[in-house]
Amino acid sequence: MAPTAKLIVYPPDANGWRRVRYDGVAIGVAHRPSDVRVFLAAAGMENAEEVDLTDPGFVEWRGGGPEDWDPAP
Numbered sequence: 001m002a003p004t005a006k007l008i009v010y011p012p013d014a015n016g017w018r019r020v021r022y023d024g025v026a027i028g029v030a031h032r033p034s035d036v037r038v039f040l041a042a043a044g045m046e047n048a049e050e051v052d053l054t055d056p057g058f059v060e061w062r063g064g065g066p067e068d069w070d071p072a073p
Contacts, residue, residue, distance in 0.1 A: 009036060011063020016071040018063075033066045 008031065010019040017029045020039055028039040033053055040048035053059055053066050058067075 007036070007040070007059040009059065009061050009066075012069055012072050014071050018069070018071045032069060 002050075006023065008021045010021075012018050017031055019026065020028050020036055022029050022040060022043050022045075025043070027043050029037065030036050030039065036053060037048050037051065040051060045051070051058070061068075
């Protein structure tokens with residue numbers, strides 16, 4: 001079953017960290033995609049390790065996709 005809540009990953013800050021919101025709630029600040037999965041699991045999502053972080057129907061990547069963790073200028 002596909003997740004129904006929306007995940008938003010904000011642009012990297014000056015240190016390369018990205019704020020993460022799930023279903024309208026701030027759940028952490030990630031430094032890599034695996035951090036996002038850990039936050040989702042902590043927020044109660046079952047099978048968070050299997051979530052497709054490239055699915056635009058579920059996740060909105062702002063300021064670059066899941067491969068972009070370079071610090072902002």
